[in-house]
């Protein structure tokens with residue numbers, strides 16, 4: 001099961017903020033090179049679940065976890081796992097664009113520069129160009145690579161952040177409501193991009209927007225109060241949900 | 256207009272009037288101080304005044320040794336206080352858990368240190384640095400009077416200790432201003448914690464740290480109490496060469512010229528001139544720092 005279609009698996013996973021349980025018995029497979037959406041009402045634990053996949057929850061005080069998250073068959077919560085290595089394999093894009101106050105070039109090169117062997121200048125330039133092209137922003141910024149990323153629009157900044165994540169050649173990309181701070185046109189661009197990126201990457205995206213989940217994702221996980229209510233192909237979930245709760249949520253009765 | 260609105264308007268006027276006159280008062284006080292110093296001091300200022308040592312029992316001549324000693328001691332103070340202060344702030348803000356006992360202890364110590372009067376630092380410097388550390392050093396080296404006596408080293412360390420809280424607080428404030436989202440961004444890219452601090456956090460904190468450095472330099476230049484037992488000399492016929500030499504410094508020189516002079520008519524103009532120089536120095540330091548800060552800011556915004 002580890003090779004082929006299921007490289008990422010969450011198994012009997014619980015997470016506590018101090019004594020409060022935020023995730024309860026989550027088990028799901030995240031298929032390779034597909035887009036998996038995590039949906040659910042605000043505060044149900046979507047971001048928490050996403051951060052569990054690259055151990056970003058460790059930044060937060062008082063977090064404890066139980067269970068496993070398997071990447072290529074290996075539990076990322078094992079003692080001897082190197083989080084730095086893990087995060088190079090599992091990239092992340094945040095809800096609000098968070099470029100560094102550095103040049104576009106330096107933003108994209110950042111992850112590579114922090115690695116063990118920093119490539120020569122020319123190789124680095126190639127990496128930056130490839131990543132910017134992959135993130136569909138190369139044409140917009142190629143003449144201003146050494147200007148600050150802070151001068152760009154929100155949508156452009158978010159694509160820089162995606163390029164930045166791509167530059168370290170991850171296998172999985174986690175996105176936490178990547179378009180929620182953006183206008184509809186910028187949102188459409190991000191969605192197109194996601195659609196193209198799944199050829200190469202496994203993508204997990206949190207969204208509270210049902211239409212967005214329907215548009216971009218192949219699989220959907222529906223979360224409520226920290227529990228996984230339903231997980232399955234997006235199309236089936238949208239047209240023929242297996243649970244009353246899912247149906248209510250999808251038809252907009254709450255959330 | 257109804258009477259309520261009218262009343263509010265009158266109240267507004269009164270408030271504006273009060274704050275306005277407070278500002279005017281402050282400006283007036285500043286003008287009087289500056290005026291006194293400038294009028295009293297400008298006649299003394301000349302190239303010779305700035306570059307020559309005092310002459311004829313300090314009733315003539317310049318203040319160069321005092322300027323030189325001040326710069327020497329302040330540089331040494333910065334060499335000591337900036338690394339320690341910044342490192343402490345980074346530890347407190349980036350590494351330490353806020354509920355940890357050691358963290359609370361350090362914080363408590365820093366706060367208490369900030370409230371200690373500067374004369375106490377002077378006495379502490381005398382007792383701890385000179386007599387205890389310096390004395391022990393001398394004894395173990397089998398000599399006397401090298402480290403166990405007032406000198407630039409101990410005066411600078413005393414100033415550094417006095418200013419440590421200010422550097423720590425300024426740095427912590429600067430660190431706090433760096434968005435958490437940027438730290439998360441760096442960590443999520445596989446940067447280690449130290450790489451994140453070094454490459455994302457500290458570069459943005461530099462303007463804030465510089466502010467602290469300027470404040471500390473101004474304060475260090477103006478304080479006499481911490482150095483008068485620990486290294487400052489009444490008068491020296493030579494310039495200090497080593498950190499173990501005593502030194503003349505502007506603030507203490509002014510103090511000496513105004514309070515210890517047998518011929519106040521001769522020394523008062525010199526003291527006024529020295530005061531003007533001290534003010535001008537701290538003023539220009541502040542301006543330089545403001546320029547550096549705004550440059551760093553706009554460079555950060557531009558991304559380089």
Ligand SMILES: Nc1ncnc2c1ncn2[C@@H]1O[C@H](COP(=O)(O)OP(=O)(O)O)[C@@H](O)[C@H]1O
Pocket residue numbers: 017022040041042043044045046047048049060
């Ligand atoms: N840093 C934190 N400390 C304590 N509780 C948290 C923290 N972050 C989230 N929570 C709690 O965990 C639950 C899930 O939050 P979150 O994952 O942000 O939900 P979502 O992303 O679905 O809106 C919420 O009840 C929230 O209050």
Ligand SMILES: [Mg+2]
Pocket residue numbers: 046047048
């Ligand atoms: Mg969220």
